[in-house]
Amino acid sequence: DSGVTQTPKHLITATGQRVTLRCSPRSGDLSVYWYQQSLDQGLQFLIQYYNGEERAKGNILERFSAQQFPDLHSELNLSSLELGDSALYFCASSVGLARAVTQYFGPGTRLTVL
Amino acid sequence: QQPVQSPQAVILREGEDAVINCSSSKALYSVHWYRQKHGEAPIFLMILLKGGEQKGHDKISASFNEKKQQSSLYLTASQLSYSGTYFCGTEKGAGGTSYGKLTFGQGTILTVHP
Numbered sequence: 001d002s003g004v005t006q007t008p009k010h011l012i013t014a015t016g017q018r019v020t021l022r023c024s025p026r027s028g029d030l031s032v033y034w035y036q037q038s039l040d041q042g043l044q045f046l047i048q049y050y051n052g053e054e055r056a057k058g059n060i061l062e063r064f065s066a067q068q069f070p071d072l073h074s075e076l077n078l079s080s081l082e083l084g085d086s087a088l089y090f091c092a093s094s095v096g097l098a099r100a101v102t103q104y105f106g107p108g109t110r111l112t113v114l
Numbered sequence: 115q116q117p118v119q120s121p122q123a124v125i126l127r128e129g130e131d132a133v134i135n136c137s138s139s140k141a142l143y144s145v146h147w148y149r150q151k152h153g154e155a156p157i158f159l160m161i162l163l164k165g166g167e168q169k170g171h172d173k174i175s176a177s178f179n180e181k182k183q184q185s186s187l188y189l190t191a192s193q194l195s196y197s198g199t200y201f202c203g204t205e206k207g208a209g210g211t212s213y214g215k216l217t218f219g220q221g222t223i224l225t226v227h228p
Contacts, residue, residue, distance in 0.1 A: 043218040
């Protein structure tokens with residue numbers, strides 16, 4: 001158990017819908033990262049937050065957005081869902097904003113878009 | 115750019131050794147190694163920093179050749195529990211503020227048989 005929690009564990013929804021994935025980082029960690037893992041794309045970095053502020057963006061679609069709240073939990077919002085958005089979404093956290101810090105991954109949310 | 119891992123898959127018998135390589139075309143600051151069981155969270159193994167260091171954890175060790183921008187993960191006397199997909203995540207060495215942003219390789223599937 002990494003100490004990172006994610007809810008829900010599974011999510012099944014229809015195309016065109018909107019969902020929110022939630023992540024609570026390890027106690028004391030200020031950085032949160034979101035990753036998407038699909039069969040054909042591997043682990044793709046989406047976005048990083050540090051202490052409430054967006055710090056880095058990866059291959060995140062415009063239909064996706066995220067935020068980190070004052071209590072440091074983070075939410076990833078996915079809208080106008082398409083079949084291709086079906087994937088495992090992981091949240092990871094680390095202590096600070098520095099190079100070579102260990103990222104601890106949560107158990108993931110499996111999203112299925114029908 | 116995504117680092118390239120080789121081989122794509124390895125099949126071993128218990129007690130055998132394996133080497134997994136991770137190569138990047140960009141200058142790197144650090145390389146992070148993770149192991150993931152199917153459908154579970156990636157588990158952190160180790161970080162290597164530029165400087166050509168080596169690290170070890172039980173019977174798993176790794177090296178980072180800064181000149182070649184290549185890291186290798188060595189698994190010796192493999193156990194059944196070593197089965198899973200191994201990912202390297204690379205952190206760029208150039209300046210900037212996107213500390214902690216990792217780009218993952220496509221993964222190497224390791225299967226250990228009794």
